[in-house]
Amino acid sequence: MARRRLSAFCALLLISACSVAAIAQSNNDVVFVLPFENTSNLKEYNWVGESFADALSELLSVPGLTVISSDERELIYQRLRLPLTVIPSRATTIKLGREARATLVIYGTYRVVPAQGENAPAELHGTARVIRVNEGRLAGEQLSDGRWASQQFDFGGPIKNLQAIQGRLAYQILYQRDKALSFSLNQFIDRATKVPPRAFESYVKGVLTADAEKKKAYLQNALREYARANAGAIYSQAAFELGQLYYQQRDWRRAAEYFSRLQRKDRHYTEAAFYAALAYWRTNDLARAIATLLPLTTETRLKSVYNNAGALSIQAARGETRAEERDRLLKQGLALLQRAAESAPEDPVVRFNYAYGLFLSGKYAEATEQLRPVITANPQDGEAFFLFAKALERIGKTDAASSADNEARRFLPAYARWQTEWQKSQATSQVPLRLYQDFNRFDYYDAMRDRLAQADVASADVRNLLAKARELYAAGRDDEALAELRRVFMIEPMNAEAYLLRGRIHQRRGDLDAAVSDLRTAIFWDGRLIDAHILLGRIFLERGDRAQAMAYAKNAIQIDPNNQEAIALQRQVETGIR
Numbered sequence: 001m002a003r004r005r006l007s008a009f010c011a012l013l014l015i016s017a018c019s020v021a022a023i024a025q026s027n028n029d030v031v032f033v034l035p036f037e038n039t040s041n042l043k044e045y046n047w048v049g050e051s052f053a054d055a056l057s058e059l060l061s062v063p064g065l066t067v068i069s070s071d072e073r074e075l076i077y078q079r080l081r082l083p084l085t086v087i088p089s090r091a092t093t094i095k096l097g098r099e100a101r102a103t104l105v106i107y108g109t110y111r112v113v114p115a116q117g118e119n120a121p122a123e124l125h126g127t128a129r130v131i132r133v134n135e136g137r138l139a140g141e142q143l144s145d146g147r148w149a150s151q152q153f154d155f156g157g158p159i160k161n162l163q164a165i166q167g168r169l170a171y172q173i174l175y176q177r178d179k180a181l182s183f184s185l186n187q188f189i190d191r192a193t194k195v196p197p198r199a200f201e202s203y204v205k206g207v208l209t210a211d212a213e214k215k216k217a218y219l220q221n222a223l224r225e226y227a228r229a230n231a232g233a234i235y236s237q238a239a240f241e242l243g244q245l246y247y248q249q250r251d252w253r254r255a256a257e258y259f260s261r262l263q264r265k266d267r268h269y270t271e272a273a274f275y276a277a278l279a280y281w282r283t284n285d286l287a288r289a290i291a292t293l294l295p296l297t298t299e300t301r302l303k304s305v306y307n308n309a310g311a312l313s314i315q316a317a318r319g320e321t322r323a324e325e326r327d328r329l330l331k332q333g334l335a336l337l338q339r340a341a342e343s344a345p346e347d348p349v350v351r352f353n354y355a356y357g358l359f360l361s362g363k364y365a366e367a368t369e370q371l372r373p374v375i376t377a378n379p380q381d382g383e384a385f386f387l388f389a390k391a392l393e394r395i396g397k398t399d400a401a402s403s404a405d406n407e408a409r410r411f412l413p414a415y416a417r418w419q420t421e422w423q424k425s426q427a428t429s430q431v432p433l434r435l436y437q438d439f440n441r442f443d444y445y446d447a448m449r450d451r452l453a454q455a456d457v458a459s460a461d462v463r464n465l466l467a468k469a470r471e472l473y474a475a476g477r478d479d480e481a482l483a484e485l486r487r488v489f490m491i492e493p494m495n496a497e498a499y500l501l502r503g504r505i506h507q508r509r510g511d512l513d514a515a516v517s518d519l520r521t522a523i524f525w526d527g528r529l530i531d532a533h534i535l536l537g538r539i540f541l542e543r544g545d546r547a548q549a550m551a552y553a554k555n556a557i558q559i560d561p562n563n564q565e566a567i568a569l570q571r572q573v574e575t576g577i578r
Helices: 010-023 043-059 070-079 090-099 159-177 185-192 197-208 212-229 236-248 252-259 269-282 286-299 303-319 323-343 348-360 364-377 382-394 398-411 415-425 441-474 478-491 496-509 512-525 530-543 546-559 564-575
Strands: 029-033 065-067 104-113 123-132 140-142 148-150 152-158
Touching: 029 043, 029 070, 043 070, 043 104, 043 123, 043 159, 043 185, 043 197, 070 090, 070 441, 090 104, 090 123, 123 159, 152 159, 159 185, 159 197, 197 212, 197 236, 212 236, 236 252, 236 269, 252 269, 269 286, 269 303, 269 441, 286 303, 303 323, 303 348, 323 348, 348 364, 348 382, 364 382, 382 398, 382 415, 441 478, 441 496, 478 496, 496 512, 496 530, 512 530, 530 546, 530 564, 546 564
Parallel strands: 029 065, 029 104
Antiparallel strands: 104 123, 123 152, 140 148
């Protein structure tokens, strides 16, 4: 496997990003963050530059922005044949941005001032800039005299506060882009500092060192520090890197152990599960290998996942003695391999496995049709010729079977053993299934982009449906509005605005229990939806529950102290006026 890059906050920040939807702008930018350049002579702090790229990539992953991940950055460098350690010129930076199809590129420099005794810890100071790729210039603003004033972002402080510095910088960049942010700087810094500093530093150093033993020590320390500060929780990124290390060392048991610690919410879960399955397969634990891969077949559209899950199912079926379970595994394997074949009809690996599954199912003629292009692609594929010969033999094509068998003798070193088994028991237990050994990140990110594109279409549909539902509600056509909202929930069942509007309809109809339920659900999905708080306050005031009414009034004022409806509601509650 290629050396993986740092992604320190992936799962935690992707979850928290859902709560900052107010950052979205009508024109979505694509952001590419480069490692920052260390301009001091203290090379032991080079890891800080990489950490800026990865931390900002995650912190800026909010609605309205698409951020090129650190893993994608590595692939882009490879495509341009640039070393990962290169510090690009501005021209090369723009070239990287265009290759990534980014509209904004963030880069920066920093210097470290060494510690000057116990009372003067090491300091970090630097500057970040943003390039508008399409314009080929630094981001900024037009002055009244027509000149362009570029914007730079200065940062600094004790290096022990690195994460907070990165959180503050990310906030400044976002604020410059959209000054109507609905959350505080402190809230953003809190998101940036979820990982304990010691765990964070150990993790970064572990990822960047080339020494395997040092890497192991750093990453295990990161796991311990994180667990100590988070009630035994798993630092998923450190676990992922340790899994990679053990996998490269062919320590399959430990690799599977660490890969399996990742959960679905973790960014590298798909890749970790892919390699965990291979590690289980290497230890002949087919059941766990299949169980690990199967969930991915419904969550991703990767040929390699379909192929491996299908091939492992076929291998398990071949060794299964219970007829019912054997048939189930064969059916499962064939279905998965058919999906793989549909996504990559010319792939010889998929075709070989699919052919073998058909062969074991007694569908010999179909097996030969799958094997023909495999043999055409590689006329020296002895394994394919062997299966081809046996399938032809089973459908009575003796001459063609004899010719294929001769080719198998030429190109298959294990022909004698395979043929002996076939003659004794008509079995093919030594035929190896073909698995993809490397997780293809190019394919993965392409698949993720397709899913995001589909999500964008669905989001546009939701916006249109909500707009229509609001128009119908304003016109007093509640039944038709409810019909539109039902369509919204089918696409996006967690849409807070839809629950708010349905709550309004229930309130207008006098069904206050249903209204309260919907409004509370709206707040659950979006706690800053001020109209839901105000409406709940009014309902509870109408019911005579002044304590609940006051609680919701205070919530609304906390969200927006200048909201006149919230202020009026609080006054009504205080005076007892309904």
